[in-house]
Amino acid sequence: MDLKGNVALVTGGATGLGRAICEELLKRGACISICDLDSDAGENACDELGKAFGKEKVLFCHCDVTDYVQYEDAFQTTLAEFDNIDIVINNAEIMNDKFWELEVDVNLNGAIRGTLLALQFLGKDKGGKGGMLINIGSAASVKPQISTPIYTATKHAILGLSKACGDSYHFNHTGVKVLAICVGHLDTGASSHSNRFTSSVHEKAWQLDMKGIIPQKTDHVAKGIISVLKEANTGSIWLISNGKAPKEIPYSVATV
Numbered sequence: 001m002d003l004k005g006n007v008a009l010v011t012g013g014a015t016g017l018g019r020a021i022c023e024e025l026l027k028r029g030a031c032i033s034i035c036d037l038d039s040d041a042g043e044n045a046c047d048e049l050g051k052a053f054g055k056e057k058v059l060f061c062h063c064d065v066t067d068y069v070q071y072e073d074a075f076q077t078t079l080a081e082f083d084n085i086d087i088v089i090n091n092a093e094i095m096n097d098k099f100w101e102l103e104v105d106v107n108l109n110g111a112i113r114g115t116l117l118a119l120q121f122l123g124k125d126k127g128g129k130g131g132m133l134i135n136i137g138s139a140a141s142v143k144p145q146i147s148t149p150i151y152t153a154t155k156h157a158i159l160g161l162s163k164a165c166g167d168s169y170h171f172n173h174t175g176v177k178v179l180a181i182c183v184g185h186l187d188t189g190a191s192s193h194s195n196r197f198t199s200s201v202h203e204k205a206w207q208l209d210m211k212g213i214i215p216q217k218t219d220h221v222a223k224g225i226i227s228v229l230k231e232a233n234t235g236s237i238w239l240i241s242n243g244k245a246p247k248e249i250p251y252s253v254a255t256v
């Protein structure tokens with residue numbers, strides 16, 4: 001898919017999946033704004049990706065998604081640099097139920113801040129040109145991860161946020177397509193250390209959570225995310241897990 005002329009803002013873009021998404025976007029001709037709390041990793045990613053794809057195509061904005069003002073500044077800086085923002089990817093996260101208040105503030109409140117800002121900056125009803133907002137969920141958005149109940153709660157909430165904001169009622173006003181893309185386990189090895197669980201019982205449950213799970217390469221998932229971008233309908237939910245191709249999944253709710 002050709003993304004020439006598009007500008008994407010990616011939170012948590014300095015490392016892991018976020019960085020892999022940035023690389024895939026650049027390969028397809030987009031300009032990217034890496035928004036991350038970690039300035040060393042962010043500057044490093046900016047340098048490396050700038051060398052590979054052109055310095056003028058990559059920007060790093062120091063941004064803590066728990067701070068609305070910093071997050072808004074990142075949108076302003078991106079707009080000033082590239083004149084437009086077409087795609088926003090809410091990807092920043094932590095998985096650590098020991099610091100559950102921070103976890104909620106990054107994973108859920110951060111995604112809410114990013115959603116409100118994307119609608120403000122991209123929304124046709126606010127003078128923007130419309131665009132796309134992708135909220136990164138998890139396999140734990142649809143299957144409770146019993147080792148980390150709070151992380152699970154934040155990732156479940158991503159679906160409700162994306163479904164409601166992506167409803168065609170809102171899309172008809174804003175022109176902003178909203179999707180949730182749920183990602184299965186990655187092979188980064190970052191998730192296994194014991195300090196992220198609230199008790200030894202929870203830590204033990206991690207083995208149950210990981211049963212039958214095939215860890216995925218970040219570039220496989222990043223490619224899958226890009227392939228979904230244009231074809232997906234607003235409000236749709238996608239799953240990329242166990243190394244398989246992306247598939248659209250239903251949002252199950254009881255009849256009310």
Ligand SMILES: NC(=O)C1=CN([C@@H]2O[C@H](COP(=O)(O)OP(=O)(O)OC[C@H]3O[C@@H](n4cnc5c(N)ncnc54)[C@H](O)[C@@H]3O)[C@@H](O)[C@H]2O)C=CC1
Pocket residue numbers: 011012013014015016017018035036037038041063064065066090091092093094106136137138139183184185186187188190191
């Ligand atoms: N690693 C895995 O196995 C899975 C990851 N995911 C999802 O994929 C996404 C990316 O995860 P990973 O790449 O594994 O994470 P990671 O830990 O490798 O990268 C997260 C990035 O977010 C940044 N970040 C953390 N707090 C921030 C804040 N307050 N403000 C701005 N940036 C902040 C970090 O500095 C880091 O660069 C997340 O949304 C996660 O929930 C979903 C399922 C599995």
Ligand SMILES: CC/C=C\C[C@H](O)C(=O)/C=C/C=C/C=C\C=C\[C@@H](O)C/C=C\CCC(=O)O
Pocket residue numbers: 093094095096138139140143144145146183184185186190191195196209213
């Ligand atoms: C049953 C569901 C199956 C799969 C879901 C999957 O396991 C999942 O969502 C996993 C997410 C893993 C995230 C991994 C790494 C997260 C790293 C950050 O927490 C690191 C950030 C800061 C360091 C603080 C710390 O934890 O020490």
